Amino acid sequence: MAAKMKLGLYFRNDDVRVEECPVLEIGPAEVLVRVVTCGVCGSDTMQWYREPEIRRKGGINTGHEIAGDIVQVGHSVHNFQVGDRVVVAHHFPCGQCALCKEGNETACEYMREKHIEPGGFAEYIMVRETGIQKGILRLPDSMSYAEGSLIEPLGCVIRSVRKASPIRSHSVLVIGSGLAGLLHIKLARALGASKIYAVDTNASRLEAASRSGADEVILATCTEGELPKVDRVFVCAASPKAAECAMECVNRGGHLMFFAADGPDHKLALTLTKFWLMQPVIGFTYGASPDDMREAMELIRSGTVPVDDLITHTFALEQIAEAFDLAANPRGNSLKVLIAPNGGNAQARGSGNGSVPGKAPVVTMEKRTAANGWIRSPQDSLRRILGQAIQKLMGQTSIVS
Numbered sequence: 001m002a003a004k005m006k007l008g009l010y011f012r013n014d015d016v017r018v019e020e021c022p023v024l025e026i027g028p029a030e031v032l033v034r035v036v037t038c039g040v041c042g043s044d045t046m047q048w049y050r051e052p053e054i055r056r057k058g059g060i061n062t063g064h065e066i067a068g069d070i071v072q073v074g075h076s077v078h079n080f081q082v083g084d085r086v087v088v089a090h091h092f093p094c095g096q097c098a099l100c101k102e103g104n105e106t107a108c109e110y111m112r113e114k115h116i117e118p119g120g121f122a123e124y125i126m127v128r129e130t131g132i133q134k135g136i137l138r139l140p141d142s143m144s145y146a147e148g149s150l151i152e153p154l155g156c157v158i159r160s161v162r163k164a165s166p167i168r169s170h171s172v173l174v175i176g177s178g179l180a181g182l183l184h185i186k187l188a189r190a191l192g193a194s195k196i197y198a199v200d201t202n203a204s205r206l207e208a209a210s211r212s213g214a215d216e217v218i219l220a221t222c223t224e225g226e227l228p229k230v231d232r233v234f235v236c237a238a239s240p241k242a243a244e245c246a247m248e249c250v251n252r253g254g255h256l257m258f259f260a261a262d263g264p265d266h267k268l269a270l271t272l273t274k275f276w277l278m279q280p281v282i283g284f285t286y287g288a289s290p291d292d293m294r295e296a297m298e299l300i301r302s303g304t305v306p307v308d309d310l311i312t313h314t315f316a317l318e319q320i321a322e323a324f325d326l327a328a329n330p331r332g333n334s335l336k337v338l339i340a341p342n343g344g345n346a347q348a349r350g351s352g353n354g355s356v357p358g359k360a361p362v363v364t365m366e367k368r369t370a371a372n373g374w375i376r377s378p379q380d381s382l383r384r385i386l387g388q389a390i391q392k393l394m395g396q397t398s399i400v401s
């Protein structure tokens with residue numbers, strides 16, 4: 001293996017550099033992964049969000065939608081082997097604290113810890129000892145690396161949609177038809193929403209929204225009265241205007257979910273009496289837990305939420321500045337932008353016979369086990385495993401229940 005590798009370093013959206021550093025040497029309990037694909041996330045280009053860390057560290061490498069191959073395994077790591085195709089999460093919750101136990105895992109303080117070095121925009125990443133147990137998922141042979149890079153984004157969307165459940169037979173409005181909005185539309189469709197509206201200011205993204213399952217698309221500037229009133233509103237556009245509009249769109253007793261944040265200084269006014277009478281649930285969602293990611297993997301693997309059509313661009317690491325520019329300033333048909341740091345085939349699948357594309361599962365994400373929408377207790381996991389076994393016998397697979 002080469003002693004040196006290339007990595008991308010982010011300073012600003014218009015200043016992303018390619019530099020060289022030594023390939024990290026792993027310790028006995030660590031793993032080295034050759035990155036095949038890493039998605040550029042909306043949060044990677046949120047300059048206001050990244051600036052404090054940049055000031056502290058100089059350039060940063062925020063790549064976290066990582067799929068690749070394990071190329072070195074420390075001698076005390078027994079659950080992974082060289083050659084394993086994997087998806088790597090850079091962070092995850094502790095699983096032990098009160099927030100984790102009540103199903104609010106991504107609010108866990110431990111989510112701030114990073115378990116990989118230097119980040120997915122590099123030829124190789126090291127997974128630290130603390131990341132081995134919870135931070136690595138095996139990628140099914142039937143899935144491509146590119147699909148693997150969509151697992152984390154879909155995991156975040158699964159959490160968002162679950163918090164606003166049930167979706168079945170409810171009307172849905174998705175504000176913003178970038179990648180996150182399109183994944184919300186696809187998932188709401190799979191969950192049986194009665195009618196899905198998509199709003200964006202970009203006509204080509206609305207075409208993608210229609211293809212993803214929206215019943216009605218609205219080219220909007222978010223002026224008064226433009227948007228429908230619905231049972232479930234998802235804000236997937238990082239704009240103060242979108243947030244304000246969303247407040248007007250939720251039906252009595254509905255859910256309003258903020259998936260996107262629009263900068264540190266914006267305050268949102270709330271008409272207290274109106275909302276007191278209407279009683280919508282207003283929620284916020286951030287990140288994905290390991291369980292969310294496993295569910296995302298299953299939804300992609302089974303074809304329930306296809307994501308291939310959302311990946312429009314794959315860049316070499318040397319072109320990372322161009323990739324960030326396109327992600328931050330979408331043009332043409334651009335949706336999801338990937339980096340392929342080793343120039344490998346993003347579409348390659350595994351050669352084993354372990355997994356075959358399955359029949360579309362029955363999606364039953366709507367069960368709520370607690371007031372906050374969703375708790376996964378050990379009993380739930382057991383129920384889920386039993387449910388899967390029974391439904392497999394009956395020729396169906398239920399992946400979320």
Ligand SMILES: [Zn+2]
Pocket residue numbers: 041042043064065152153
């Ligand atoms: Zn992301």
Ligand SMILES: [Zn+2]
Pocket residue numbers: 093094095096097098099100105108109110
């Ligand atoms: Zn925790």
